[in-house]
Amino acid sequence: MKKVSFAEFGGQDVLHLTDAEEPHAGPGQIRVAVRAAGVNPVDWRIREGQFQQTRPIELPSGIGQDAAGVVDEVGPGVEGVEVGDHVFGRGVSAYAEFAVLSAWARMPEDLTFEEAAGYPSVVETALRIMSQAGVRPGQTLLVSGASGGVGSAVLQxxxxxxxxxxxxxxxxxxxxxxxxxxxxxxxxxxxxxRVRGLGEVDAALDLAGSGVIRELVELTGDPDKVISIADLGAPEHGVRFSGVTGDVPQALAEAADLIARQRLRIPVEKSYPLAEAGAAQADSQAGHTRGRRVLVV
Structure with a gap:
């Protein structure tokens, strides 16, 4: 199969489309023929080696964690899904023609594969950081960098x-x-x-990493009410950097429910072929995204 991988940390040019052995589903896993893979900021952060001290990986390595596709292999102990089902979920080395998923949900009927690939990580992240910020109904949440995938999910x-x-x-x-x-x-x-003119802020999320942590703490009055997913220096201000995955199966189930009830829709801003994974990550890294970027297999 074809797979995007990298053998050294660095810029987008370290990504290469290579020939690789097909993976297979183990216990509690499924394999999908990937139709689309989501491009997330965590992908290029991993490519740059930003998480080597906390979550080291061995090189060479595949990349990508979100995929939508057709189930073609079901591992031992897995129930409720069959070969041929259309699913979206999270796994490893998703920038590939085949990928193994450890968490998944059935795709809502009105979603394309491209759209579905954009949901897993952003919805899980949105639910996780909203919970960590402790924001409740009736309160006001400030979202810095709100137009990207996670921001689009948080707002809805x-x-x-x-x-x-x-x-x-x-x-x-x-x-x-x-x-x-x-x-x-x-x-x-x-x-x-301008934010103060719009209302009092109870909690805040930093999604862009644009050096605004100090101001977010000032606006909320409490560093415990600020969560960042983009500024690795946030802990210097007493603010939690949230980079640990939460309950992915629950997030996928909630995403599917919200989509089915037409309460959640995240647009795909741009699609790229698998061979242009580097360009897709570079565009993601540049910011100013509206919605999602995905790779089409």
């Missing part, structure tokens, strides 16, 4: 739960945030005062 889940969201993003994404139910404002000079 918050709206469903009765949480008010103030979202910051670039000028071109203001209307997009409003369509998702947020009070929108731009980042840049004067953004703190």
């Amino acid at each position: 889940i918050a709206r469903e739960r009765g949480i008010t969201v103030i979202g910051t993003a670039g000028a071109g994404n203001q209307e997009y945030l409003r369509e998702l139910g947020a009070l929108a404002t731009t980042y840049g000079e004067g953004w703190v005062e």
Whole structure:
């Protein structure tokens, strides 16, 4: 099969489309013929070696954790899924023609494979960090960098739960945030005062890593009410960096339910062929994304 892998840490040029042996499903796993794979910031952070001290990997390594595809192998002990089912979920080395998943859910009928591949990690992350921030119905949540995949999920889940969201993003994404139910404002000079003009902030999420941790603590009044998924220096300000995966099966089930009830929809901003994984990661790293970027197999 064809698989994207890298043999050294570095920029997008270390990614190569290679020939590899097909993986097989072990106990509690399934294998899918991948139709699309999600591109996440964690992917290029792993490629750069940012997590080697906390979550080391051996090289050469595949890359990617989100996929949507057709089940073609069911491991021992797995029930409720059959060969031929269309699923989306999380596994390892998802940038490939075949991938093994350890968590999955049946795809909602009205989703394409490209759309479905964009959900697993962003919904799991959104649910996890909202819980960690302790935000409750009736409160106001500030989301810095709100137009990307995780932000898109947070805004819609918050709206469903009765949480008010103030979202910051670039000028071109203001209307997009409003369509998702947020009070929108731009980042840049004067953004703190613009946020204050929109309401009192109970909790805040840093999704962009743009050096705003100090201001988020100031706005919430409590570093325990701020969570970052993008600034590795957040703990220096007493703020939790959330990089540990939560309950993926539950997140997938909740995502499927919200999608089926038309309460959650994350657009695919751009699709790339598998051979252009490096370009997809570079675009993800550049930011200013609206929704998701995916690889099509």
